[in-house]
Amino acid sequence: EVQLVESGGGLVQPGGSLRLSCAASGFNFSSYSMNWVRQSPEKGLEWVSYISGSSGTIYYADSVKGRFTISRDNGKNSVYLQMNSLRAEDTALYYCARDCFSTRCFDYWGQGILVTVSS
Amino acid sequence: QSALTQPASVSGSPGQSITISCTGTSSDVGTYNYLSWYQQHPGKAPKLMIYDVSNRPSGVSNRFSGSKSGNTASLTISGLQAEDEADYYCSSYTTSSTLEVFGTGTKVTVL
Numbered sequence: 001e002v003q004l005v006e007s008g009g010g011l012v013q014p015g016g017s018l019r020l021s022c023a024a025s026g027f028n029f030s031s032y033s034m035n036w037v038r039q040s041p042e043k044g045l046e047w048v049s050y051i052s053g054s055s056g057t058i059y060y061a062d063s064v065k066g067r068f069t070i071s072r073d074n075g076k077n078s079v080y081l082q083m084n085s086l087r088a089e090d091t092a093l094y095y096c097a098r099d100c101f102s103t104r105c106f107d108y109w110g111q112g113i114l115v116t117v118s119s
Numbered sequence: 120q121s122a123l124t125q126p127a128s129v130s131g132s133p134g135q136s137i138t139i140s141c142t143g144t145s146s147d148v149g150t151y152n153y154l155s156w157y158q159q160h161p162g163k164a165p166k167l168m169i170y171d172v173s174n175r176p177s178g179v180s181n182r183f184s185g186s187k188s189g190n191t192a193s194l195t196i197s198g199l200q201a202e203d204e205a206d207y208y209c210s211s212y213t214t215s216s217t218l219e220v221f222g223t224g225t226k227v228t229v230l
Contacts (some may be wrong), residue, residue, distance in 0.1 A: 035219075044122065045157075045165070045208050047219040059218040103171055104153035104212045104219070112206035116169060 001024040002108045004096045005027045009113035012086055016117070020081040022096030022110055030054075033099035035106060036081045038092035038115075046092075046099060050099070056094040064090075123148065123209055123222035130228040136197040139225045141209035143189055147220055149190035153212035156185060156194045160205045167193060180207075196227070204229045 008020040014065070036048040049070040050059040058070055069082040079096060094113050097106035124142040131137040141148065141156075148154060154172045157165035167176050169185040172192060182197045192211075196203055209222035 013186075044224050045210075045221040047210075047217065047221065050218050061217050063121075100170060105155035105167055105170040105210070106157075106165070107167050107170075107176065109166075111164055 002098065004098065004108055004110035006094065006096050006110045006113035007025055009094065009115045011116045011118065013119050014087060014117055016051060016086050017043065017082070017084045018086065018115060020083065020096075020113060020115070022078070022079045022081075022097075024077045024098070027098075029077040032070060032101065034079040035056075035097045036070065037095045037097050037106065037109075038080075038090075039095065039112070040092040042089075043092075048094070083115070086115075088117050091115060091117045121220075123211060123220055123227045125207075125209060125222040127223070128226045128228065130230055131196075131199045132230045133199055133201065135199050136195060137199060137227065139194045139196075139207055139209075139227070141192040141194070141211075141222045143192075143211055143220070144190055146215050147211040148187065148192055150214070151188070151212045154187060154192045155210045156183075157208045157210065158203075158205050159208065164201035165208065179217075191192070199229055201229050203227060 003025045005023045033052045043074045051070045072079040096110040098108040100107045152172045156169040159165045172187045173185040174196050185194045207225045213220045
């Protein structure tokens with residue numbers, strides 16, 4: 001059974017940093033690209049970042065480029081999102097989502113982790 | 120990159136069919152068939168319902184179907200059931216500076 005479990009969220013002040021983790025199980029992790037997607041009442045669902053299985057290809061949404069860094073450790077079956085210079089508008093529920101194999105979609109999602117940026 | 124446009128709400132009675140539209144541009148929906156649909160119940164993570172415009176993942180009811188014409192994609196739910204009441208989001212690959220763009224979301228109410 002495919003499982004994705006996020007951790008590392010919480011309350012942080014504007015300008016602060018946070019590192020999200022997503023532990024994967026139930027599939028050959030290194031064969032799949034992974035994504036972070038966030039959801040807030042104001043913006044709905046918003047794709048944040050993508051990393052290929054080998055970490056050779058990485059993409060970011062314009063809204064987080066230069067502030068967030070995605071990475072993965074295939075030995076630990078985990079993907080990470082380092083978030084720096086956090087802003088109030090980064091407040092959201094952050095989901096880890098597996099990329100569909102050989103096409104573009106998100107076939108499995110974690111339960112989400114809440115990030116709140118507030119003073 | 121602006122979000123894809125969906126109606127805020129759609130409703131129907133049990134057994135009826137409803138259709139949700141998803142309008143984008145030639146940079147996304149109009150050019151690529153990487154169009155997917157997600158169902159989200161309150162407090163739950165999104166669930167993939169349709170990918171590549173009209174393909175259903177294993178386990179998804181054949182009451183759900185997808186199509187596309189020009190810059191607009193559609194999700195049709197036939198034989199509407201109470202369990203279909205949820206939020207629905209479309210998503211498309213895009214050639215803009217971002218990789219993927221989601222729709223604004225549609226709340227489906229079963230009357």
